[in-house]
Amino acid sequence: NAGVTQTPKFRILKIGQSMTLQCTQDMNHNYMYWYRQDPGMGLKLIYYSVGAGITDKGEVPNGYNVSRSTTEDFPLRLELAAPSQTSVYFCASSYSPEVGTQYFGPGTRLLVL
Amino acid sequence: AQTVTQSQPEMSVQEAETVTLSCTYDTSESDYYLFWYKQPPSRQMILVIRQEAYKQQNATENRFSVNFQKAAKSFSLKISDSQLGDAAMYFCAYRSGGATNKLIFGTGTLLAVQP
Numbered sequence: 076n077a078g079v080t081q082t083p084k085f086r087i088l089k090i091g092q093s094m095t096l097q098c099t100q101d102m103n104h105n106y107m108y109w110y111r112q113d114p115g116m117g118l119k120l121i122y123y124s125v126g127a128g129i130t131d132k133g134e135v136p137n138g139y140n141v142s143r144s145t146t147e148d149f150p151l152r153l154e155l156a157a158p159s160q161t162s163v164y165f166c167a168s169s170y171s172p173e174v175g176t177q178y179f180g181p182g183t184r185l186l187v188l
Numbered sequence: 189a190q191t192v193t194q195s196q197p198e199m200s201v202q203e204a205e206t207v208t209l210s211c212t213y214d215t216s217e218s219d220y221y222l223f224w225y226k227q228p229p230s231r232q233m234i235l236v237i238r239q240e241a242y243k244q245q246n247a248t249e250n251r252f253s254v255n256f257q258k259a260a261k262s263f264s265l266k267i268s269d270s271q272l273g274d275a276a277m278y279f280c281a282y283r284s285g286g287a288t289n290k291l292i293f294g295t296g297t298l299l300a301v302q303p
Contacts, residue, residue, distance in 0.1 A: 117281075118293045176238065
């Protein structure tokens, strides 16, 4: 049981490039989330999903897109990368809101130059 | 909108001593959950403890306990018998009682443990 896995661990992008951050969980959780963490700050929610085929915006969705075609995978797409998107990105999953516990992946550090 | 405030950017404690990290929050909701997450240098977020707002009893997990003051909207974390492995960034988080399970995080408190 690997939990929540994220790839890559670190990436450098040039301004205007695009990339996909991968997130996979093997706990059969319905709920999945993408957060970003800027230096010295707490995590902010980008997008979330309550099940396959269902996604919704969080607090800071601009510049990102998501899809959820399977229960296990929740990729985050960055189009036209900007320096403001330099951050650490965390994926998380949870079984149900009643339980309330989210399990986090190890994070992806992204640097946009 | 709900907010979470951690007013202590950094704290330090001697090994084996006790330390308390502060957290306050603002909400008009009556049904919600509060969490403390630990983020060690590896950056992975680890759940430390959870408190349901409807429970009057303070949550406890081994050396970690909370002081939940609902009327004051305060949710502090007490770490007893501090260990070197407790050194990390600690985040307080709030979740509404609704169905989406979205977490709102504070800015964190960096805890150093001195040997």
